[in-house]
Amino acid sequence: xxxxxxxxxxxxxxxxxxxxxxxxxxxxxxxxxxxxxxxxxxxxxxxxxxxxxxxxxxxxxxxxxxxxxxxxxxxxxxxxxxxxxxxxxxxxxxxxxxxxxxxxxxxxxxxxxxxxxxxxxxxxxxxxxxxxxxxxxxxxxxxxxxxxxxxxxxxxxxxxxxxxxxxxxxxxxxxxxxxxxxxxxxxxxxxxxxxxxxxxxxxxxxxxxxxxxxxxxxxxxxxxxxxxxxxxxxxxxxxxxxxxxxxxxxxxxxxxxxxxxxxxxxxxxxxxxxxxxxxxxxxxxxxxxxxxxxxxxxxxxxxxxxxxxxxxxxxxxxxxxxxxxxxxxxxxxxxxxxxxxx
DNA sequence: GTACCTAAGCTAT
DNA sequence: AATAGCTTAGGTA
Numbered sequence: 142x143x144x145x146x147x148x149x150x151x152x153x154x155x156x157x158x159x160x161x162x163x164x165x166x167x168x169x170x171x172x173x174x175x176x177x178x179x180x181x182x183x184x185x186x187x188x189x190x191x192x193x194x195x196x197x198x199x200x201x202x203x204x205x206x207x208x209x210x211x212x213x214x215x216x217x218x219x220x221x222x223x224x225x226x227x228x229x230x231x232x233x234x235x236x237x238x239x240x241x242x243x244x245x246x247x248x249x250x251x252x253x254x255x256x257x258x259x260x261x262x263x264x265x266x267x268x269x270x271x272x273x274x275x276x277x278x279x280x281x282x283x284x285x286x287x288x289x290x291x292x293x294x295x296x297x298x299x300x301x302x303x304x305x306x307x308x309x310x311x312x313x314x315x316x317x318x319x320x321x322x323x324x325x326x327x328x329x330x331x332x333x334x335x336x337x338x339x340x341x342x343x344x345x346x347x348x349x350x351x352x353x354x355x356x357x358x359x360x361x362x363x364x365x366x367x368x369x370x371x372x373x374x375x376x377x378x379x380x381x382x383x384x385x386x387x388x389x390x391x392x393x394x395x396x397x398x399x400x401x402x403x404x405x406x407x408x409x410x411x412x413x414x415x416x417x418x419x420x421x422x423x424x425x426x427x428x429x430x431x432x433x434x435x436x437x438x439x440x441x442x443x444x445x446x447x448x449x450x451x452x453x454x455x456x457x458x459x460x461x462x463x464x465x466x467x468x469x470x471x472x473x474x475x476x477x478x479x480x481x482x483x
Numbered sequence: 484g485t486a487c488c489t490a491a492g493c494t495a496t
Numbered sequence: 497a498a499t500a501g502c503t504t505a506g507g508t509a
Contacts, residue, residue, distance in 0.1 A: 243496040250498060
């Protein structure tokens with residue numbers, strides 16, 4: 142005879158039967174374009190994200206054409222390190238390689254940072270099942286809309302941050318770029334995120350997690366002018382240095398991208414070895430933006446994943462013999478506007 | 484202040 | 497956008 146109790150007789154188990162893993166609210170994010178699934182944030186992190194921003198944003202508008210809002214920090218201090226370690230440990234990254242030609246000499250560039258990207262431009266949107274529809278007609282997109290990439294939906298863990306950031310900054314974002322700077326040798330040189338496909342005066346929210354790194358901004362060179370004072374030129378030339386700490390967020394808006402350059406320079410010692418993650422949210426308006434971001438932030442190289450044992454990014458998944466993957470070469474001419482990081 | 488050393492910044496390719 | 501190689505800045509004794 143069964144040992145079934147009265148209690149279980151009158152309270153039959155509610156689980157097992159119907160609730161599948163993929164329906165569950167805390168199911169990992171998966172998609173045909175992901176090399177592996179990405180877990181959702183543990184509650185001890187996501188619960189506290191709702192208390193962000195921890196500090197009020199401070200406007201930095203005291204220089205010509207500069208419009209920043211600096212949250213120091215934005216992410217509560219109690220979760221910035223756990224969030225950093227979660228993302229470093231759970232996301233897939235790429236070390237993009239390409240060639241540049243300087244005069245007659247061709248040089249191999251090994252991008253000095255790890256990157257990954259999610260999102261799709263305003264002309265398309267993802268359905269819950271992961272398929273892409275046209276944003277206007279709500280019908281499946283034409284097969285040739287994205288010729289060189291397969292857009293990836295933003296995983297839940299990053300999409301939560303995206304939504305909170307939209308609310309806090311009164312802006313909309315459809316792309317999430319993530320960069321990992323493993324040591325002080327990783328960097329990004331001066332550039333602007335002023336691609337045409339972002340539209341005029343784009344707003345870009347940039348989060349820092351992990352090791353502290355200097356963020357340098359300087360005005361773009363201005364055409365010579367007789368009417369400009371030496372002091373005015375000096376103020377446009379002097380770089381501004383923000384010591385970005387874990388949890389900080391910088392919202393760059395208005396004419397900032399059009400008129401200023403920014404970089405994360407290489408650094409000796411100190412922060413080296415701890416690693417820093419940068420997350421940017423931005424809004425691409427046309428399909429060309431999607432092609433560009435995937436080409437230069439995913440590329441066609443190996444998938445990399447954090448290895449806790451060696452405390453480093455290692456190639457994920459072993460290639461078996463006999464299934465060589467064909468790789469396309471990136472042309473130097475296409476690279477100039479390719480990167481958009483910080 | 485001065486000499487020395489290293490990190491940071493600049494620029495042509 | 498990245499780097500090498502050079503110049504300048506900054507710290508230390």
